[in-house]
Amino acid sequence: MKIKDYYQQTKPVVSFEFFPPKKEAAIDTIYQTLEELKGIKPDFISVTYGAAGSRADNKTLELASMIKKEYGIEPLHHLSCIANTNEEIQQLLADIKAGGVENVLALRGDLPADSETCSSDFLYAKDLIASIKENTDFSVGAACYPEGHIDQLAGVENIEHLKAKEDAGADFFISQLFFENDVFYRLMEDARNGQVSAPISAGVMPILSRGQVEKMIFMCGTSLPSELIKIIHKYEHSIEDLRKAGLEYSLKQIEDLLDHGVDGVHVYAMNRPVVAKEAMSLLRGS
Numbered sequence: 001m002k003i004k005d006y007y008q009q010t011k012p013v014v015s016f017e018f019f020p021p022k023k024e025a026a027i028d029t030i031y032q033t034l035e036e037l038k039g040i041k042p043d044f045i046s047v048t049y050g051a052a053g054s055r056a057d058n059k060t061l062e063l064a065s066m067i068k069k070e071y072g073i074e075p076l077h078h079l080s081c082i083a084n085t086n087e088e089i090q091q092l093l094a095d096i097k098a099g100g101v102e103n104v105l106a107l108r109g110d111l112p113a114d115s116e117t118c119s120s121d122f123l124y125a126k127d128l129i130a131s132i133k134e135n136t137d138f139s140v141g142a143a144c145y146p147e148g149h150i151d152q153l154a155g156v157e158n159i160e161h162l163k164a165k166e167d168a169g170a171d172f173f174i175s176q177l178f179f180e181n182d183v184f185y186r187l188m189e190d191a192r193n194g195q196v197s198a199p200i201s202a203g204v205m206p207i208l209s210r211g212q213v214e215k216m217i218f219m220c221g222t223s224l225p226s227e228l229i230k231i232i233h234k235y236e237h238s239i240e241d242l243r244k245a246g247l248e249y250s251l252k253q254i255e256d257l258l259d260h261g262v263d264g265v266h267v268y269a270m271n272r273p274v275v276a277k278e279a280m281s282l283l284r285g286s
């Protein structure tokens with residue numbers, strides 16, 4: 001089924017993000033996580049794609065296909081384009097289709113330090129979106145940034161870029177994680193004022209450790225509210241207590257998003273069943 005149709009039928013659309021096991025690990029290492037989630041049915045599960053992902057060892061596709069075949073949940077295959085030629089992308093798309101996956105999150109990917117590994121076929125995600133729409137019948141999602149993309153010095157999301165992705169064919173958007181809901185509500189308002197009408201799912205990530213948060217804020221430019229800084233300060237030496245308090249913080253965020261009637265909630269579940277279960281019980285009461 002196409003994910004764009006879920007947004008017509010359900011509100012909020014509930015999704016989780018998983019990542020494939022590390023390169024050297026077998027795909028079955030994620031079985032246990034999925035087994036623990038049996039019975040929990042988000043509308044879709046998205047699977048990340050490594051910046052230097054390759055056709056020969058596409059663990060994203062393996063996991064996405066497994067999610068569909070074994071668990072009956074719609075997968076969303078992330079796909080970045082900056083390091084690939086058009087020919088490689090078309091082959092990857094053919095593989096994804098053959099794997100039974102009907103939905104792709106079209107991304108540029110982070111610019112590699114070495115610009116020689118950039119492809120000149122796709123400069124921005126909008127170019128990939130247009131190509132997918134022209135050549136296939138995938139339902140296509142794209143990324144958006146409530147606090148602006150990390151390369152953008154001027155703060156908020158550039159709505160013109162978002163509109164360009166929609167005009168290229170993006171059916172829905174998933175937001176970068178944020179810890180203050182107001183930044184998401186502002187993005188929604190700006191997007192609607194800028195004639196962006198596609199549904200936008202709000203990205204929520206429960207914190208795991210001080211190190212993980214530091215990495216995320218420098219990688220994504222996400223701001224940290226003082227309430228969360230105090231939680232990290234209080235529990236940083238007790239990982240279990242920190243995770244519990246971090247999850248509670250995210251659940252409060254989700255509750256508020258529900259009150260605001262958002263189109264969708266995308267939980268960066270980081271392959272942790274407890275996160276998915278708690279979020280699901282709040283979102284669907286199950």
Ligand code: FAD
Binds near residue numbers: 048049107125164174
């Ligand atoms: P784009 O939309 O192309 O934007 C890239 C930059 O160019 C931005 O600064 C934008 O403002 C600017 N820009 C866009 N259009 C124009 C234009 N016409 N003129 C000038 N500037 C322009 N990365 C991975 O490698 N694998 C993943 O699985 C992955 N999953 C993600 C999932 C989500 C929900 C999100 C939010 C991000 C994810 N990323 C992933 C990270 C993403 O690849 C990076 O943030 C990347 O740097 C930008 O990708 P994009 O698709 O947003 O690019």
